[in-house]
Amino acid sequence: MKGVILDSIRDLVVDKFGEERWKEVLRRADLPVTTVFPVTGNVPDETVLKIIGSICDVFNLTSKEVAEAFGEYWVTVYMPKVYKPYYRGINTARDFLLKMDEIHRKVTENISDAHPPRFDYKWKDRNTLIMKYKSQRGLIDIFIGLINGVGKFYETPLDVNKISDNEVEITFLE
């Protein structure tokens, strides 16, 4: 996975808990405390999962709780800073989510050797969107955390229900 994911996780831990706790996370993941993840470089998926596991241990959180915290931080803090142009002209949570397939396709064009997830969409009714997550990585909880992050960014109440390992149902509550 691209280093940008771990750079964001690092920022999240440092912002909320400080540099020392981040070092503890790295140590517990058997990595040198001086490790820096280059944003466009590749990091083995196992390392990303190991760091998430280490955060669960250090802060006594479940992987779902870490996925929610990461999703919120990525969409509401980190991305608006690093990839601001992607937000331009998109004013609702619905439109942002509907743009995600195209945005992840573009990421492949802009960052070499990226393998981002892709998405399919199907409206069940006016307020219910079925979103299919297409990735070999199987990170459905992170996918759900990110969708909740989109709801928070646009201050739009929404419910996300997992209907299978690669599909969720999103209900927009307004």
Ligand code: HEM
């Ligand atoms: C402007 C907003 C966003 C940008 C620019 C962006 C970009 C990226 C990038 C660069 C990666 C790493 C890809 C790789 O290493 O091959 C990634 C991973 C991922 N993105 Fe996004 N992302 C955004 C928002 C979202 C949102 C809102 C969702 C969910 C609806 C999402 C779902 C995911 C997931 C689940 C992954 C983990 C990799 C996987 O499952 O295969 N992203 N994204």
